[in-house]
Amino acid sequence: MAEERGANQECGENQREELWRDHVRPAQQGDRAARSRLYAVFAKTVHAIVLAHVGYDQAEDVTQDVFCDVFASIDRLRDPQAFAGFLCTAARNAARDHLRRRKRQPAVLTSADLVSGDLVCGEPSPAARTVERETTDRVFQSLAALPEAYRETLLMRLVSGMSGAEIAERTGMTHGSVRVNLTRGMALLRERLGPCLAEGGA
Amino acid sequence: MKPAADRRESEYLHDPRASVDPEIAALEQALAPLRLAERPLGEAALSVVGVRRRVPRGWLVASGLAAALAAAAILMVMLGPAEALRPGSPVRSFVAAATSVEITLGDLASIELQPDSELEFVHWRDGGRGDGSGSDGSGSDGSGQALFRLKRGSISVKVAPPPRVAPGFFVIETPHATVVDQGCRYDLVVDAEGWARVFVHEGAVTFGGPGTFGGAGTFGGAGREVFVPAGARALVTADGIGTPTFLEASREVKQLVAQFDALTRSNEDLDRVSDRQRLLGLARKLAFSCREPRDSLPLYHLLLVASPSVQKVANGALLDLVGPPDDGARRSYQPEQWLAWLRVSAWQVGG
Numbered sequence: 099m100a101e102e103r104g105a106n107q108e109c110g111e112n113q114r115e116e117l118w119r120d121h122v123r124p125a126q127q128g129d130r131a132a133r134s135r136l137y138a139v140f141a142k143t144v145h146a147i148v149l150a151h152v153g154y155d156q157a158e159d160v161t162q163d164v165f166c167d168v169f170a171s172i173d174r175l176r177d178p179q180a181f182a183g184f185l186c187t188a189a190r191n192a193a194r195d196h197l198r199r200r201k202r203q204p205a206v207l208t209s210a211d212l213v214s215g216d217l218v219c220g221e222p223s224p225a226a227r228t229v230e231r232e233t234t235d236r237v238f239q240s241l242a243a244l245p246e247a248y249r250e251t252l253l254m255r256l257v258s259g260m261s262g263a264e265i266a267e268r269t270g271m272t273h274g275s276v277r278v279n280l281t282r283g284m285a286l287l288r289e290r291l292g293p294c295l296a297e298g299g300a
Numbered sequence: 301m302k303p304a305a306d307r308r309e310s311e312y313l314h315d316p317r318a319s320v321d322p323e324i325a326a327l328e329q330a331l332a333p334l335r336l337a338e339r340p341l342g343e344a345a346l347s348v349v350g351v352r353r354r355v356p357r358g359w360l361v362a363s364g365l366a367a368a369l370a371a372a373a374i375l376m377v378m379l380g381p382a383e384a385l386r387p388g389s390p391v392r393s394f395v396a397a398a399t400s401v402e403i404t405l406g407d408l409a410s411i412e413l414q415p416d417s418e419l420e421f422v423h424w425r426d427g428g429r430g431d432g433s434g435s436d437g438s439g440s441d442g443s444g445q446a447l448f449r450l451k452r453g454s455i456s457v458k459v460a461p462p463p464r465v466a467p468g469f470f471v472i473e474t475p476h477a478t479v480v481d482q483g484c485r486y487d488l489v490v491d492a493e494g495w496a497r498v499f500v501h502e503g504a505v506t507f508g509g510p511g512t513f514g515g516a517g518t519f520g521g522a523g524r525e526v527f528v529p530a531g532a533r534a535l536v537t538a539d540g541i542g543t544p545t546f547l548e549a550s551r552e553v554k555q556l557v558a559q560f561d562a563l564t565r566s567n568e569d570l571d572r573v574s575d576r577q578r579l580l581g582l583a584r585k586l587a588f589s590c591r592e593p594r595d596s597l598p599l600y601h602l603l604l605v606a607s608p609s610v611q612k613v614a615n616g617a618l619l620d621l622v623g624p625p626d627d628g629a630r631r632s633y634q635p636e637q638w639l640a641w642l643r644v645s646a647w648q649v650g651g
Contacts, residue, residue: 130346130454131416137341145336154334159551161336166345230333237330255313256324257331262314280313284324 122178125169137165140182142258143268144189149257150250151193154238164192183270240290248283255280337558343487343499343533343547382410387426387444394419396453405446409459409470409481417453422473449473450496454489457481461503477536480506484530499533499547504643507534507541524604527639529647532597540565543601546594556586557598564605576607583610587617593646596622600642603635622646 118139124132144164149157168188175184241249251271254260260268266276312321382402383394394401394413401413405424413419425444450472459470461483470481475494479486484503490496498507508525526544528534534544543557560582563575583602590599599621602614615632624630625641633641 128347128349130414133346134341137345141341142336149334155555156551157334158337158339159554162342162345165341166348169345170348230330233330234333237327238334253331255316256327257334258336259316259328261316277314284313287327 122181126172146253146258147189148193164189251279252283387424412456414454418451420449422447447471450490456487458485495537497535500528500530502530504529543598552589580609583613596646
């Protein structure tokens, strides 16, 4: 587990590319370590895609479901290099299936969802926490209103902390497309958030 | 917000290593609560296999037999005989590189050390009631203790159930917790930082401090111990031991359990009234979310929290979910009474 957690921090970009492709074939054969390594590399990418569709309260569990579904069908993948795209498509399908099953609109994050000790929260005072939760709500709702491509890419950058190059490598998009999605998405987000963006932590 | 005329595309938007753009950094901070929590890939995804195509039955039988024979031949060549331990065997380390290693303790227990794993055998002290007739330890009565340390990697363990092997005979230490067998079959994985997770296939284990690093592995004081029955799993990190849940528990239950554990880890003493109130609130939410009898597993562990209010919530929820132990009256019961009842009712396989 620590190997997987440390993989992204320790490997350079080229090494990272080698890392995940080398583990697809073993993962197809049921190699648990290979599957764990693929999860370590792609978990944040999948989480951002799922977050873009189903909201915070279910995103983590749906993320785990995505990997379960993918590894159940990974023997269908003929080219390891296509794994990234295969995974991202599976994430979107899983998110949409989840919404269909729940038969309602994407969950919008509410302040109550953030009452958790394992979230990265701010100051200890209740008043400060309330402000932070409202800010998170506002930003997330603004993101939720963006077109899907911009929304997913921005979540990968702003929540998962991925660089444009990492987003391209992990999703199969071109660098140019990622750049456009981030730039245009950010412009639309600015319009929606307006002056709020500059007020003490968005 | 920057005026349109002054707005330049910030490189920080495309590369977090570039000079920080305060506007984008503010968005990152606002969205920080949504980040994916550090957690390992679930057991279901690690072990799932795809659906096989149907083949004619005759071919299936023939090909299956041929494959089994071939695999057995290959295994015999590659692995050789299992490593056999006996009472009094000296300390030794087992390292599995590319292939797994099987370690046997007579007919009492077997360990399969998975590839890329390291296990240290510490001792096997016989209880002394066996006749010791078996040179491989099979005459041992399983009443002493066999102690191992899993330094890294994963193992699958099978231990003969009582009365063949006494509960507590088989003990595995990991850096942050110790697994004590209660007569079962389980998988245990330890990573390079000492985080461990256990999944029990049959029987049960207790999973508790202090571990080989000597840490408490606890919350609420030293020595937290959790009970992990068959079909359930638990995770331990340097911060403490998580409350176990059954694999099929709902997402809501698992999430609330994680929140409860995080709150108790972050504040072991619960000195502040606000923290105690939050804890009680979480306990109530968890109790409300528990709708299946097997959700009683995390509820049982709430009985062990050092808070009478939380214990009361847990006791009430257990009464509603599984009924009073031994069909007794609706009242408060001790944790050990609940444990004995739940082990033979809701936590039974198929219960």
